Amino acid sequence: AQKVTQAQTEISVVEKEDVTLDCVYETRDTTYYLFWYKQPPSGELVFLIRRNSFDEQNEISGRYSWNFQKSTSSFNFTITASQVVDSAVYFCALSGRIPRGTGRRALTFGSGTRLQVQP
Amino acid sequence: DADVTQTPRNRITKTGKRIMLECSQTKGHDRMYWYRQDPGLGLQLIYYSFDVKDINKGEISDGYSVSRQAQAKFSLSLESAIPNQTALYFCATIHRGNTIYFGEGSWLTVV
Secondary structure, eight states: OOEEEOOOSEEEEETTOOEEEOOEEEOOOSSOEEEEEEEOTTOOOEEEEEEETTOOOOEEETTEEEEEEGGGTEEEEEESSOOGGGOEEEEEEEEEESSTTSOOEEEEEOOOEEEEEEO | OOSEEEEOSEEEEOTTOOEEEEEEESSOOSEEEEEEEOTTSOEEEEEEEEETTEEEEOTTOTTOEEEEEETTEEEEEESSOOGGGOEEEEEEEEOTTOOEEEOOOEEEEEO
């Protein structure tokens, strides 16, 4: 079975601070995908990034950056110079096979981290 | 038009009533999923379908049933709704390249 752990339930920062959201995953698959989604108060899921398990390069997109470390099974997300609009719940997710070996995949989500950015 | 459309977007229903949440997609994907999100929790897989004739239970299928009427349509039913099924429900489709498309969610309240 696969599992995603987001140990930080809620984080509160002041605008312009940097903040890192942690994500640790468990899977027996050798090929998998990792995702981050943002869920604003309106409820929809906004796709942020997808990372293939074979690609360990870190990625930067504007104020967002992701640190994928296969050795520690972590896929952490950093927001630089946070803004009030970044306030949301952020989910880390893992796409793995169900059941293993059949090629069928589904997303397993972490429980989410609620980020509050204060002005 | 949205790639994945869910109806209704909001519904309040009474305990014991039957309710259906519908999902349709325009992407032509064969794989469709229903997820449930409880307040303060992540999404949990209810049912998934890889073809019209291929339907499978997820982590929390008790109390739910599904129907894949066509490749583009995947409906979730609560035969006899109960209050702890109050949640936000998401439909999703997945392309073989692992591009995932979510609907906007359906808020269901059971009173």
